[in-house]
Amino acid sequence: MNHAPLAAAFVADAPRAKWHDETLWFVRAKRDKAAQSVPEWEELRECAAQIKAHTVSRLADYLEQFEREATRRGAVVHWARNAAEHNEIVLKLLSDRGVKRLVKSKSMLTEECHLNPFLERHGIEVVDTDLGERIVQLAGESPSHIVLPAIHKKKEDVGQIFHEHLGTTAGATDPNYLTEAARQHLREKFVQAEAGLTGVNFAIAETGGFVVCTNEGNADLGVSLPTLHIASMGIEKLVPRAQDLGVFLRLLARSATGQPITTYSSHFHGPRPGGELHIVLVDNGRSDILASDEFRRSLNCIRCGACMNTCPVYRRSGGHSYQTSVPGPIGSILAPSRNPKMFYSLPQACSLCGSCSDVCPVKIDLHHQLLTWRRELAHQGLLSRSKRLGMQAMSFVFRRPALYRLAGRVARWLTPLLPRFMIYNGLNAWGKQRELPDFPAKSFGEQYAERRRHESQRNS
Amino acid sequence: MPTVGLFIPCYVDQLFPQVGLATVDLLEQAGYGVEYPADQTCCGQPMANTGCTEQARPLAERFLAIFSGYDYVVAPSGSCVAMVRCHYDEYLAGQPGFEELKKKTFELCEFLVDVADTSRVDHRFPYRVGLHQSCHGLRELRLASSSELVAPAFGKAQRLLQMVDGLELVTLARPDECCGFGGTFAVAEEAVSCMMGNDRIHDHLTAGAEVLTANDMSCLMHMAGLIRRQGKPLRVMHIAEILAGHSK
Numbered sequence: 001m002n003h004a005p006l007a008a009a010f011v012a013d014a015p016r017a018k019w020h021d022e023t024l025w026f027v028r029a030k031r032d033k034a035a036q037s038v039p040e041w042e043e044l045r046e047c048a049a050q051i052k053a054h055t056v057s058r059l060a061d062y063l064e065q066f067e068r069e070a071t072r073r074g075a076v077v078h079w080a081r082n083a084a085e086h087n088e089i090v091l092k093l094l095s096d097r098g099v100k101r102l103v104k105s106k107s108m109l110t111e112e113c114h115l116n117p118f119l120e121r122h123g124i125e126v127v128d129t130d131l132g133e134r135i136v137q138l139a140g141e142s143p144s145h146i147v148l149p150a151i152h153k154k155k156e157d158v159g160q161i162f163h164e165h166l167g168t169t170a171g172a173t174d175p176n177y178l179t180e181a182a183r184q185h186l187r188e189k190f191v192q193a194e195a196g197l198t199g200v201n202f203a204i205a206e207t208g209g210f211v212v213c214t215n216e217g218n219a220d221l222g223v224s225l226p227t228l229h230i231a232s233m234g235i236e237k238l239v240p241r242a243q244d245l246g247v248f249l250r251l252l253a254r255s256a257t258g259q260p261i262t263t264y265s266s267h268f269h270g271p272r273p274g275g276e277l278h279i280v281l282v283d284n285g286r287s288d289i290l291a292s293d294e295f296r297r298s299l300n301c302i303r304c305g306a307c308m309n310t311c312p313v314y315r316r317s318g319g320h321s322y323q324t325s326v327p328g329p330i331g332s333i334l335a336p337s338r339n340p341k342m343f344y345s346l347p348q349a350c351s352l353c354g355s356c357s358d359v360c361p362v363k364i365d366l367h368h369q370l371l372t373w374r375r376e377l378a379h380q381g382l383l384s385r386s387k388r389l390g391m392q393a394m395s396f397v398f399r400r401p402a403l404y405r406l407a408g409r410v411a412r413w414l415t416p417l418l419p420r421f422m423i424y425n426g427l428n429a430w431g432k433q434r435e436l437p438d439f440p441a442k443s444f445g446e447q448y449a450e451r452r453r454h455e456s457q458r459n460s
Numbered sequence: 461m462p463t464v465g466l467f468i469p470c471y472v473d474q475l476f477p478q479v480g481l482a483t484v485d486l487l488e489q490a491g492y493g494v495e496y497p498a499d500q501t502c503c504g505q506p507m508a509n510t511g512c513t514e515q516a517r518p519l520a521e522r523f524l525a526i527f528s529g530y531d532y533v534v535a536p537s538g539s540c541v542a543m544v545r546c547h548y549d550e551y552l553a554g555q556p557g558f559e560e561l562k563k564k565t566f567e568l569c570e571f572l573v574d575v576a577d578t579s580r581v582d583h584r585f586p587y588r589v590g591l592h593q594s595c596h597g598l599r600e601l602r603l604a605s606s607s608e609l610v611a612p613a614f615g616k617a618q619r620l621l622q623m624v625d626g627l628e629l630v631t632l633a634r635p636d637e638c639c640g641f642g643g644t645f646a647v648a649e650e651a652v653s654c655m656m657g658n659d660r661i662h663d664h665l666t667a668g669a670e671v672l673t674a675n676d677m678s679c680l681m682h683m684a685g686l687i688r689r690q691g692k693p694l695r696v697m698h699i700a701e702i703l704a705g706h707s708k
């Protein structure tokens with residue numbers, strides 16, 4: 001799987017790529033305004049980074065504390081080593097209770113684990129209740145963004161999908177009309193559901209509780225009607241104390257959508273009366289990342305999506321071009337740690353502009369980690385042959401100044417003499433849309449030497 | 461008189477000699493002796509950015525040997541200076557002279573503002589100019605404030621351009637977005653790279669720029685390639701050419 005051809009296909013639909021870029025840039029601009037409204041923004045980021053670094057440095061202890069406290073409050077805690085174990089645990093909870101209909105809310109982790117197709121294979125209906133997620137689910141796609149899952153869909157696309165699946169009027173594009181149709185449809189699903197599954201934004205070791213942030217209130221609804229609530233969380237979602245929440249809640253919504261706070265920050269501490277609460281703690285490669293000095297900081301991620309919105313490549317290539325549940329800069333760091341062979345092209349899908357690192361609310365040095373991944377991939381022999389040979393040849397020449405000067409002279413002399421088709425052809429990706437510069441007769445080195453010669457002649 | 465070791469990136473040496481000459485003039489005008497060590501080639505950035513660190517290592521070692529004798533090392537390129545200052549640790553940490561080398565290596569505008577303390581520029585350049593903030597200079601060397609951070613705004617290149625008589629800096633809609641060059645990225649991700657470049661150019665044209673400038677020739681080479689192919693009405697000049705009055 002390679003990012004570049006998928007990105008090129010996205011860019012080829014120029015108006016859509018432009019619209020995608022502008023829509024996400026609008027979100028980034030909103031984020032800028034929201035961040036600027038907090039004078040202590042940079043201190044908050046630093047504070048969040050330190051809390052995360054601390055938590056991760058004694059993750060095992062905090063996880064045990066969390067389990068103890070959550071259990072004390074009546075929740076049941078499960079541990080899953082990987083995606084398969086997570087899915088089995090969820091399935092068993094559901095089938096033991098004869099659940100046939102599940103509503104889900106805000107869980108990228110279940111995307112990571114491919115829970116939906118797994119449950120569907122076992123005869124369970126799964127409905128994503130976040131509006132954006134429902135749209136992509138009906139379209140038979142995966143989310144293209146972790147906060148704005150259907151951001152690649154225009155309202156015309158949504159109208160078409162709703163027309164096919166929910167029976168709305170053909171050609172309808174009015175957001176109010178379409179949202180109302182979704183609301184009616186989802187209400188039915190909420191009422192029928194026998195269990196609700198949510199993700200977790202923050203889990204608190206001290207109290208054994210957790211917080212889910214949504215803008216639509218769907219997490220609350222999904223777990224208030226049925227008696228069974230399953231919460232799936234990656235083990236990195238922990239914060240030590242309840243008082244740490246303030247730091248993260250202020251950063252999360254501003255970074256994600258430019259809101260001061262998400263509309264609903266729902267706190268869950270134990271099951272509701274008469275209900276059951278099960279928390280599944282999932283590793284799925286996270287402890288490998290924890291063990292690596294270079295990539296450990298990527299576990300700080302609070303999944304705000306700001307690095308995607310700011311990334312000039314993501315904005316123009318669309319989330320699906322990354323072929324992973326978490327796309328964009330952070331996804332390009334996380335995915336190769338699971339499968340370097342499959343995701344080798346993601347760390348290359350980056351111009352190293354560094355905007356992601358500056359925007360990240362928990363100060364992950366994203367662009368440096370992407371660079372580290374390139375080194376790691378080259379080390380593992382996963383660099384393309386052409387790149388590897390090209391770099392070896394360049395290095396050979398650059399180590400030999402006389403050869404470098406000669407090669408430069410030859411190239412500057414030869415290239416302008418070549419017929420255009422020899423320079424601008426399918427083999428030269430530079431020249432597809434770009435001209436080469438005019439080649440000067442003399443290099444700087446040659447002109448500088450002449451200048452110094454003249455100066456010394458004048459002075460003598 | 462302190463002596464500056466002139467660090468001219470390989471592609472500037474071969475393709476854009478006028479940028480090197482403008483740099484020499486600027487440094488001499490500022491009262492520094494300038495020497496160009498003829499045996500320099502490339503800082504190793506293309507190899508390092510591709511992950512081929514073992515191909516970059518010998519070039520870093522040569523760089524240290526060639527430049528460690530000077531009072532300052534100055535280059536008209538934020539990106540190549542960032543390679544030395546922010547990425548050479550991997551190859552040279554602990555080697556004699558390396559810590560000093562990092563401290564005395566400067567991007568040209570940074571040197572003119574922070575070391576030479578330039579307070580006036582004697583040239584007139586009566587054009588509307590769009591400044592492209594090159595990413596490595598911006599977010600590695602911090603030559604200007606970046607739009608993501610909450611901090612007072614500043615910019616070393618802006619400061620110098622504002623000293624030029626008649627020059628008007630235009631205001632861009634996206635002040636510091638990447639142009640999409642990115643070294644091998646420009647080739648490996650050709651489609652995205654060119655779309656990024658075209659968007660940057662469009663922003664400058666919309667803002668009414670007549671001249672597009674930057675402190676990195678690589679970004680400019682990429683955008684100039686697009687501009688020429690499409691025949692857009694925008695002149696491309698390195699900031700050193702404007703400041704040195706080499707504007708023809």
Ligand code: SF4
Nearest residue numbers: 301302304305307360
């Ligand atoms: S890496 Fe940072 S910016 Fe990106 S999603 Fe995670 S927290 Fe947000």
